[in-house]
Amino acid sequence: MLFPDYRPRRLRQNKDFRRMIRETVLSADDLILPLFAINGKNVKNAIPSMPGHYQLSLDNLVKTAKDAYNLNIPAVMLFGIPDKKDSLGTEAYAKNGIVQRAARELKNKIPDLVVITDVCLCQYTDHGHCGVVEGNIIENDASLDLLARTALSHAKAGADMVAPSDMMDGRVTEIRNVLDENSLSHVPIMSYAAKYCSAYYGPFREAAHSAPQFGDRRTYQMDPANALEAIREVSMDVEEGADIIMVKPALPYLDVICRVRQEIDLPVAAYNVSGEYAMIKAAEKMGWIDGKKVMMETLTGIKRAGADMILTYFALEAAKDLLKKGE
Template sequence: MLFPDYRPRRLRRNEAFRRMIRETRLSVDDLILPLFAIGGKGVKNPIPSMPGHFQLSVDNIVKTAREAYELGIPAIILFGLPDKKDPLGTQAYAKNGIVQKTVREIKNKLPDLMVITDVCLCEYTDHGHCGIVEGNIVDNDATLDLLARTALSHVQSGADMVAPSDMMDGRVTEIRNVLDDNGLSHVPIMSYAVKYCSAYYGPFREAADSAPRFGDRKTYQMDPANALEAIREVSMDVEEGADIVMVKPALSYLDIIHRVREEVDLPVAAYNVSGEFAMIKAAEKMGWIDGERVMMETLMSIKRAGADIILTYFAMEAAKILRNDSMKAS
C-alpha cells in the first residue's frame, strides 16, 4: 500500500480513532510495586536517589500497601533491611526476620493483596554478595540451601509468591523441591531468570544497603553483551519449575524481553529498575522532560516489547493516571 491510496494519518485524526486501533494497552493489572522494609515503628527514611520512595517500618509499609491496593495494583514485592548482618545472611531466613514480620502483617491487614518476596542474601550478608563467600569466590552450591530456606520461611509467613534474584545456578530447582516437600506446591516462583550485571542498580543498592563490600557480581550476574545466554538461562529456569520468568533491567534490554517473549509461553516479567526511575526523575526535576509522559511512554515500551508484568517504582503514579484515563473514557 502506497500513498496516495494509503494514508495512515486517516486513523490518527482524533483520539477516538487512536483508541480504536491502539495495539498495546497498559493496565494497572500489569504493575507490581517494590517496597523496602526496615525495623522500628513510624520509620519513613527517604531514599535520596529515588524521590517518593522510602525505607519503611512495618506499620508504614502496611499504609503504603493499602494505598497501592486501593489504586488497583494487584501485587507488591518486598525487600528487607535487617537489623544486623553476618557472613551467612541468617536474618534472611529467620522466623522473625524483617520480611517475614512484614509479610505476616500485610496479609493480616490486606489478605487480597498479593505479596511477593525477593529471595536473595545480598541485603543480609556483611560482605554484600548474593551467596556464601569462600575466599573471594561466591560458592554457588553451598548457597542453594540458604536460598531455599529463605523462600520457605517467606511462604510460611504468608508470601503468595517468591522471586529468587541471586542468579545462582540451580536455585529454582532447590526452591521448588523445598516448597513441594513442605506441602506448598501451589506457591509459584517468579524467577529473575535474566539478570544482567548492570550499572542501573545503583539507587537500589542505596535503598537496600546491598552493595558488595568487595569486587562485583560479574561472576554470577549476566554480561550485558549476551543475548543467546539469556535464552539459555530462561530455558533452564523453565525446566526447573519457574512459573514466571523475569528480565532485569528493562529499558536497555527491550530486545531481550522481546526474544524471551518469543521463546517461552510462560508469563514474562520485566523490572523497570531504580536507575531507570532515577534518570527520569532527575531529568524531570531539571525541567528537561515531561516526566509524566516519559514515564508512561517508558512503561508502554516495556509492555510493547512483550512483558506481561512490570515491576516498577512508578507503579502508584502510573496507576493514578491509568485510573483517571479510564474514568475519562467511560
C-alpha cells in the same frame, strides 16, 4: 500499500480513532510495586536517589500497600533491610526476619493483595554478595540451601509468591523441591531468570544497603553484551520449575524481553529498575522532560516489548494517572 491509496493519518486524526486501534494498552493490572521494609515504628526514611520512595516500618508499609491496592495494583514485591548482618545472611531466613514479619502483616491487613518476596542474601550478608563467600569466591552450590531456606521461610510467613534474584545456578530446582516437600506446592516461583550485571542498580543498593563490599557480581549476574545466553538461562529456569520468568533491567534489554516473549510460553515479567526510575526523575526535576509522559511511554514500551507484568517504582504514580484517564 502506498500513498495515496493508503493514508495512515486517517486513523490518527482524533483521540477516539487512536484509542480504537491502539495495539498496546497499559493498565494497573500490569504493575507490581517494590517496597523496602525496615524495623521500627513510624519510620519513613527517604531514599535520596529515588524521590518518592522510602524505607518503611511495617505500619507505614501497610499504608503504602493499601494505597497500591486501592489503585488496583495487584501485587507488591518485598525487600528487607535487617538490623544486623553476618557472613551467612541468617536474617534472610529467620522466622521473625523483617520480610517474614512484613509478609505476615500485609496478608493480615490486606489479604487480597498479592505479596511477592525477593529471595536473595545480599541485603543480609556483611560482604554484600548474593551467596556464600569462601575467600573471594562466591560459592554456588553452598548457597543453594540458604536460598531455599529463605524462600521456605517467606512462604511459611504467608508470601503468595517467591522471587529468587541471586542468579545462582540450580536455585529454582532447590526452591521448588523444598516448597513441595513442605506442602507449599501452590506457591509459585517468579525467577529473575535473565538478570544482568548492570550499572542501573545503584539507587537500589543505596535503598537496600546491599552493595558488595569487595569485587562485583560479574561471576554470577549476566554480561550485558549477551542475548543468546539469556535464552539459555530462561530455558533452564523453566525446566527447573519457574512459573514466571523475569528480565532485569528492562530498558537496556527490551530486545531480550522481546526474544524471551517469542520463545517462552510462560508469563514474562520485566523490572524497570531503580536507575531507570532515577534518571527520569532527575531529568524531570531539571525541567528537561515531561516526567509523566516519559513515564507512561517507558512503561508502554516495556509492555510492547512483551512483558506481561512490570515491576516499577512508578507503579503508584502510573496507576493514579491511568485511573484519571479511565484506562
